[in-house]
Amino acid sequence: xxxxxxxxxxxxxxxxxxxxxxxxxxxxxxxxxxxxxxxxxxxxxxxxxxxxxxxxxxxxxxxxxxxxxxxxxxxxxxxxxxxxxxxxxxxxxxxxxxxxxxxxxxxxxxxxxxxxxxxxxxxxxxxxxxxxxxxxxxxxxxxxxxxxxxxxxxxxxxxxxxxxxxxxxxxxxxxxxxxxxxxxxxxxxxxxxxxxxxxxxxxxxxxxxxxxxxxxxxxxxxxxxxxxxxxxxxxxxxxxxxxxxxxxxxxxxxxxxxxxxxxxxxxxxxxxxxxxxxxxxxxxxxxxxxxxxxxxxxxxxxxxxxxxxxxxxxxxxxxxxxxxxxxxxxx
Ligand code: CP
Ligand code: NVA
Numbered sequence: 626x627x628x629x630x631x632x633x634x635x636x637x638x639x640x641x642x643x644x645x646x647x648x649x650x651x652x653x654x655x656x657x658x659x660x661x662x663x664x665x666x667x668x669x670x671x672x673x674x675x676x677x678x679x680x681x682x683x684x685x686x687x688x689x690x691x692x693x694x695x696x697x698x699x700x701x702x703x704x705x706x707x708x709x710x711x712x713x714x715x716x717x718x719x720x721x722x723x724x725x726x727x728x729x730x731x732x733x734x735x736x737x738x739x740x741x742x743x744x745x746x747x748x749x750x751x752x753x754x755x756x757x758x759x760x761x762x763x764x765x766x767x768x769x770x771x772x773x774x775x776x777x778x779x780x781x782x783x784x785x786x787x788x789x790x791x792x793x794x795x796x797x798x799x800x801x802x803x804x805x806x807x808x809x810x811x812x813x814x815x816x817x818x819x820x821x822x823x824x825x826x827x828x829x830x831x832x833x834x835x836x837x838x839x840x841x842x843x844x845x846x847x848x849x850x851x852x853x854x855x856x857x858x859x860x861x862x863x864x865x866x867x868x869x870x871x872x873x874x875x876x877x878x879x880x881x882x883x884x885x886x887x888x889x890x891x892x893x894x895x896x897x898x899x900x901x902x903x904x905x906x907x908x909x910x911x912x913x914x915x916x917x918x919x920x921x922x923x924x925x926x927x928x929x930x931x932x933x934x935x936x937x938x939x940x941x942x943x944x945x946x947x948x949x950x951x952x953x954x955x956x
Contacts, residue, residue: 628950632742633750633843634889635735635757636797637823641831644801645764648668650940651767658693658942665695667952673699673767674752675741677732678859682940683760685745686891687729690945700727709737718744724888727952730754733860748951750944755860758790762798763943768936769850772891777803777832780887782848784809784841784876785920786869788816791854791895797837800824803831809844814944841876845885853878863884870914878921883930891930892921899908900926 626646636644647681656869657664658940684700695887708717714737721728722724722745730738731752742749751759770776781799783792787810796816799806806824808815815821828835845851853876856869899907899919910916925931 626950629953629955630748631951632748633759633947634738634742634757635751635950636762636794639801639886641801641803644763644798647763647946647950648767648770650662650950651763651943654666654769654949655939655942658782664693666949667726668695669675670695670952671697671699671724672700672727672729672948673721673725673727674900675701675708675721675731676752676816677703677709677730677809678753679703680752681729682937683729683731683944686729686760686940686944687750687752687948690941690948694945694949696726696754696948711723714740715744717741718749723748727948750947750951753790753859755858756790757794757797758895759794760793760940760944760947762794763947764936764939765795765852765893765895766798766802767939767943768893768932769891771935772889772932773849779804780807780847780849781805782807782809782886783853784844784851784878784882785814785853785873786810786856786858787814789854789858792816793820795852796820796824798829800827800831800833800835803833805834805836807836807838807840807844807848807892809820809838811848814872815894841882842885845882849882850891850893851886855896855897855899856920866910867914868917870919873920874916877919878925880922880924883925883928892925892928892933893924894933896919896933896937898926898933931932 672691688698718741727748729750729752735754735756738751781804783795787808796806856873900921900923
């Protein structure tokens with residue numbers, strides 16, 4: 626499997642076999658990290674992390690993975706570069722591509738990361754756009770496989786804002802890897818038809834199924850994985866909270882929902898999550914709307930079924946695999 630020089634912009638660009646390869650590579654890197662085996666295979670290379678939105682996991686995963694691989698890492702925080710304001714995306718890509726061996730981008734429209742990828746002449750990795758969050762997917766797939774020993778035929782349920790970047794990506798990931806994907810959300814928040822059709826085509830080849838429902842109890846029955854994400858994503862205006870709460874309150878992942886799932890079912894969330902009042906936004910929402918928990922109850926979040934911190938850790942191992950596979954030199 627040779628992924629040298631490739632961009633990692635969305636999972637749709639990768640075959641099931643290539644995703645399989647990246648997952649196996651991630652396991653290998655995780656093993657090495659746990660056993661303190663040095664793996665600075667990319668010594669002498671440098672990468673830049675371009676963030677137009679905030680981050681904890683993605684930024685830190687890229688940084689630590691970069692250091693472990695022996696690379697130099699530059700972090701550009703939101704608003705701190707010329708990109709988009711004084712310099713076009715094309716020009717930024719061509720400048721950074723002359724200095725760095727790889728570029729990570731987190732920001733807004735998917736077209737921005739696609740443009741970077743087109744002009745940089747070095748691998749560009751998508752660290753989240755409004756449409757997709759592909760590096761999150763590898764961590765999620767790895768976490769599911771660690772718990773069930775397989776991906777094929779896993780009953781995967783997404784509850785919440787099912788047309789956000791994470792949900793879109795999960796639908797693609799499920800269809801690529803043979804999981805049975807259930808989208809459980811109000812119809813208004815289902816993924817775009819075009820993306821559903823694309824995934825249905827992929828599913829024909831992998832044996833995956835795709836279901837769409839507004840019925841929480843039906844969706845969660847026999848689930849192996851119940852996954853949710855925030856109700857309002859980065860970049861959306863505060864004005865949408867009221868409507869989103871009204872739409873999504875019935876889709877909160879709580880004990881009743883979880884009771885329907887398989888006995889060994891797991892709870893997943895890309896994080897950050899509003900499961901208590903220990904955040905500023907959580908407090909604001911509580912003051913305005915009286916909610917103490919949002920997309921998931923604290924009880925489910927803190928339960929033994931919850932794998933959210935394994936999932937967060939796996940961001941680092943999987944991002945390491947992506948960078949290594951796309952940056953390594955010929956042996
Ligand atoms: N899951 C995720 O992307 O987290 P951050 O926003 O902290 O990077
Ligand atoms: N849907 C969320 C994911 C954060 C990792 C957002 O875009 O804010």
